[in-house]
Amino acid sequence: MSDDAPVVNKKVLGVFALAMINVAAVLSIRNFPSMAIYGWSCIGWYILGTILFLIPISLAGAELATGWPEGGGVYAWVKQAFGEKGGFTALFCEWSNNLVWFPTVLSFTASTLAFALTPNLASNPWFMFSVMMIVFWGTTAIAYFGEEASAKFSNVGVILGSIVPSLLIIILGLWWLGSGQAIVLPHFSFGQVVPTINLSTLPFFATVVLLFAGMEMAGFHALETRNPQRDYPKAMALSAVIIVICTVLATLAIAIVIPASQLNLASGVMQAIQYFFDASGIAWLVGPMALLITLGGVVNLASWLIGPAKGLGIVAEEGNMPPIFDRTNKYGAPVAVLVIQALIGSVVSLLYVFLPSVNQAYWILSAMTVELLCIVYILVFAALIKLRYSQPDTPRPFKIPGGKTGIWIVGGLGLFGTTFAFIVGLMPPSFFTSWVTYVSAVLLGTFLLAVPPLVFLKFKHPGWSKKTQGGSNP
Template sequence: MATHASKGNAASLGIFTLAMISVSAIIALRNLPTLAKNGTSIIIILSLAAFLFFIPVALVCAELAAGWPKEGGIYAWVKEAFGEQYGALAVWLEWIESVVLLPTVLSFIAANIAYILQPELSNNRYFMFGVMVTVLWCGSLLNFHSTKSSGFVSTIGIIAGSVIPGIAIILLGAYWFQSGQPIQVELSMQSLIPELNFSTLAYFTVIALGFAGIEVAAFYVQDAKDPQRTFPIATFISATIIIIIYMLGALSIAMVIPKDELNLSSGMMQAMQKFFNLLEVPWATPCFAFLTVVGGLALLNTWILGPSKGLLSSAENGNLPAFAKKTNRHHSPVAILLMQAIIGTMLVSMNLFIPTINQFYWIFQTQAAQLILLMYLMIFFSVIKLRYSQPNTPRRFRIPGGKLGIWLIAGTGALFSLCAFLVGFVPPKEYQFMDPLLYSGILVGGIILFSLPPFVWHTYKNKKQSHSPI
C-alpha cells in the first residue's frame, strides 16, 4: 500500500511497537483457507517465505524509507533509482494489484455475509456478485469523504474483525484437537515436507501476497529508537508472530475441513460452524461472521484508499492523464477511486462466468500476487542501484554488511520474487479447470494488459511534447 512518512516524534518507537505495526499491516484472515490447503507442510512453506521474502522486503524498504522519506513512497524510491517512468510503473503496479485483489477481498466479505443470513448463499454466484458490487461501491463512496473517518473504520475493524477472530479460531482449533475430534489432515514428520513440484510450488506465489504490506512499517524507521539495531529485531519478531498466527489459524481450519471441501472465500466460516456446533452454540456462527465482515470491510477500506493516494502522487507529476489528478474538498482522489470501482466491478463480474468460487478466487489471487511481485522486484533492484549511485545519501537505517550485505539480502528477495512469479503460471491440481496453456495465457495477458497503461501514456506524452512548438 502507498504510505507516507510517519508524523510522530523522532526516536520514539521501540522494538515491540515496530513489530506490532508490521503485524497489523499484514495479517489478513482471508488468507487462512488458502494456507490450509497445504496441510501441515504450511509450517515449512511459511518459514521459507518469511526468510526468503518477508524479511528481505522489510529490511530493503526500511533502508529506502530511511534514505528517501518522501511523499509517494514506492514511487519516490524507484524514481530515485531508475527515473520517472519506472517510478510511475512501480506505483501503478501497486495500485492495479490492489484493484485485481478486490474480487478476493469482496468474495471473502460476501461469503461471511452469507453465513449471517444463510450459509448456502456462499455458493450462489448471483448473491455473491450482488453483495460484492454493493460493498465495492459503498466502500468507494465512503472514501470520497475525509480520510479521518476512513482511518477510524480501519482501526476499529482490524481489532474487531482480525485480532479477536484470529485468536478465537486458534483457541477453538486447539480445543478441537485436545477433545479427540476427527482430524482431517495428516499429522506426521513426513507431512511437514512440502511436495516439490510446480503444482505445489504455485502456492508460494499467493503466500508472497499474504506477506505484502511490510512497506507500511518501513516508514516508521524514521521514528525508531536506534533503528540500526531495533528495526531488524522488530522484523524478526513480527515475522515470527505472523508465521505463528497464519500457521495455527490455517492448521485449525485444515483439521476440521477436508481439503477437497474447503472453500477459499468461506473456508474460515466452514471451520467456525464446525467449532460452534461442537460447543452446541450454533447461534454463535452468524455472530462470528459479523465480526469477520467488519474485519473484511476494514481491510477493503485500507486497500481502496491507500494505493489510490500513492497513484495520485504519480498523477500529480504528469504520469497519468490530467483527469486522474481530480480531488474533492476532502482531498480524496475521486477520479482514481471511480476508475478503481469501475475496473473492480468488471473484474467482479467474472464471478458469473468462472465455474466455481474457488477457481474465481484463485485466479485473481494469483494475478494480484504476480503484479505485486513485479513491484517488489523493482524495489529490490532500486536499493542495490542506490547503494552505488547515491552511497552518501544519509540513511538512519542501512542493511548491514556493506555491498555484500545489500546483494545478499536484496538478491535473495529478488530471486524468490522471480521464482514465485514464474511458478504462478502453473496452477495446483485442484484449480486446473482449463487447459494449462490457456490458464498461463490468461495470466500473461492480464499482466500485459494491467501493466500497459503507464507505457501508453508515457509514449503519448513524449510524442505530444515532440510535436509541440518550441
C-alpha cells in the same frame, strides 16, 4: 485542489496505526483453511514464505521508507533507483492488479455475510452483487475522508475483523489440545514440517510467497507519521510479528481439528469455521464470527483501496498523468482515482457475478494479478540493492545490517522468491488444455496492464504539471 483549500495536518499516524495498515492488508482469515490442508507441512510453507518474502520486504520497506520518506511508497522508492519509468511502472502494476483482485475479496466478504444470515443467499447473484457494491462504495466513501478516518477505521476493523477471530481460533485450538480431544493430524515430527515440492505443488509456491503481499502498504503513509524514521521500522516489526503469529497458529488450530478431506470439500472459510466451532461445542458463535470476518474482509479491501490510489495521485501531481488523476478534496484524498477505480471494479464485479461462464478468463486475470505483484516486488528489491550503490550517503535511519553483503542477502532472497513466483505463476491449472494459449494470454494481459505508464510518459503534456497551472487544480 485549490490554493484556498484548508490545510490538513497529515501527520496523524502513530506506530500502532501504521502497523495496523499492514496487518489489515496482509492478515486474511480466508487463507487459513487452504493452508491447513497441508497439515504440519503448512509450517514449512509459512517458513519458506517468511524467509523468501516477509522478512526481506519488511527490512527493505523499513530502509527505503526511512531513507526516502517523501511519500508515494513503491513509486518514490523505485523512482530513486530507476527513474520515473521504473517508479511509475511499479506503482501502476500495484494499482492495476487491484482492479481484478477487488471482486475476489468482495465476493468473499459478501458470501461470509450471507453465511451469517442465510447461507443460501450466497448463491443469489443479486444479493452477492448488492452487498459487493455496498461494501466497495462504502469503503471508497471512508477513504474520501482522508488518512485520519481511514486509520481509525483500520485500527478498529482489523482488531475486530482479523485479530480477534484469529485469536479465538488459536484459543480454541489450545483448548482442544488441553482437553484431550482427538487430533486429526499424525504425530508431529520435524520431517513432516518440510514441504513437499514437486510439479504439482510448484504453483502453490507463488501463493505462499504472496501470502504476505501488502507489507509495503504503510510506505504510502510514511509522511502521515510524526517521525517516519523512528516509527516506520517499529511498525514494520510489530505488524510482521502479529501477522506471523496469528497466521501460523490459527492455521494449525484448524488443521488439528478438521480432517483434510473436510477442508478439501469445504466451499469456503465459513464452512471450515462452522465445523471447527461445532466440534468445539460453541456453534452459536458461528454467526457472530461470520460478522467479524466480514468486517475483516472490508478492512482488507480498504487497505488496498487507498494506498496505491494515493501513490497514483502523487504521480499525477508531478505531471505524469492528466490532471483529472490529481483531483483531491479538502481531506487530501485522491477522489478522482478513488472514483475511477471504483467504477472499473464495479464493472468487473458485475461480470464476475453474473457471467460465471467467464471462469476460465477470470482465472487468467487472477494469474495476471500474481505476475503484476511480482513485477512490483522485483523492482522494489532491485531498487533496494541499487540505491546502496548509487546513493550510499543518503541518510537511512534504519539500515539493513551487514553492509553490501547484508543488502545482497536480503535483496537477493526477495528477488529470488518473487522471480521464481513469477515463473511458476505461469503454470496453467489442469483444466486448461493448451499450455501455450494460457501462458500467452497471461503474459499479454500482464503486458497490457503494465505498459500504460510508458504510454502516459510518451504523451506527457506540459499542461499536466501543476507548475503550468499556476499551482492549482481546477
